[in-house]
Amino acid sequence: MSQHEKKHIVVLTGAGMSAESGVKTFRDHDGLWEGHDVMQVASPEGFRKNPELVLDFYNQRRRQLKEVEPNQAHRDLAALEKDYKVTIITQNVDDLHERAGSTDVVHLHGELLKIRSTGNPNDIKTWTEDINLGDLCNEGYQLRPHIVWFGEDVPMIETAVKICYASDILIIIGTSMQMYPAASLINYVQPDTVIYYIDPRPAISNDGNVNVIAKSATEGMKDLLTILKTDMI
Structure with missing residues (x-):
């Protein structure tokens, strides 16, 4: 499959993504x-x-x-680039996605x-x-x-909105979906975009295109990789 034919996965990550690395x-x-x-x-x-x-x-x-080091969930997301176009939009200020091998990372809240x-x-x-x-x-x-501190503008939010609008699959990992404007990004995908939400204490439930995996980042990614592999067969 050539690059232009690959489905575009957009991943929104929050604090729970890096927690298992000890951040x-x-x-x-x-x-x-x-x-x-x-x-x-x-x-x-x-x-x-x-x-x-x-x-x-x-x-x-x-x-x-x-x-600290990237955890398995970071590495699994990086590995998705073999079969998909992957863009990561993270609320985290660490560099663990990059260190795991992800090549297209947007930091909404800045970089440490x-x-x-x-x-x-x-x-x-x-x-x-x-x-x-x-x-x-x-x-x-x-x-x-x-x-980006509380009360300051989020310069990358418009870029993130455009990325979400162009996604085929949206994956949300380790975020409470309560921090705005990041939490609003789920509203900017196309109606037929499949959404997977990984969090041990999910703030949203299964509904329409939303598929909830109530597990930690590393365990939830294991399940998701199985789902995506099945869908590709």
């Missing part, structure tokens, strides 16, 4: 992330009030990322291994070490994590 995340029910109120460490207001706390918080997340200027949002660079107060861009502005 710690916050859940909406307590609003805490590594013991911090998320608004202290993931909002423009928090950064203005205590930039050192915010920089240190993300420095720790960046160090932690170097100690990038920085940007506080004075120029388009001045973005790869950055793998700590960011300290006093680290400046070439124009003299403080550097900050390239993360």
Whole structure:
């Protein structure tokens, strides 16, 4: 089968995708992330009030990322590229999809291994070490994590909408479907698009084209691979 004939799978991934790799995340029910109120460490207001706390918080997340590896679900998604055109739209800021071998990844909420200027949002660079107060861009502005904080625009959402609209199959993994605008992307697929939702505590139920697999990312992907293989025969 040639590339242009391959079905287009679009995958939306959230915190549950990386949890099995040991990436710690916050859940909406307590609003805490590594013991911090998320608004202290993931909002423009928090950064203005205590930039050192915010920089240190993300420095720790960046160090932690170097100690974890992609899990089997990441690798299974990457392997789908053999038979499908695959685009991953992730809410996660880690690089585990890329490290697993996925070649087309859209990060809705930014990337932990990038920085940007506080004075120029388009001045973005790869950055793998700590960011300290006093680290400046070439124009003299403080550097900050390239993360979309609460209250900030999500620049990639329009790109993600177009990708979802062009999908043949939509796979949703490890997301509560409560974080907007990402949660709205399910509404932008064509009516006949088949949807698979993998989550141990699914927020939506089987309905029409929606097929729920109430399992973790790794276990759910095993089931889904079997389904997709059957459909291809």
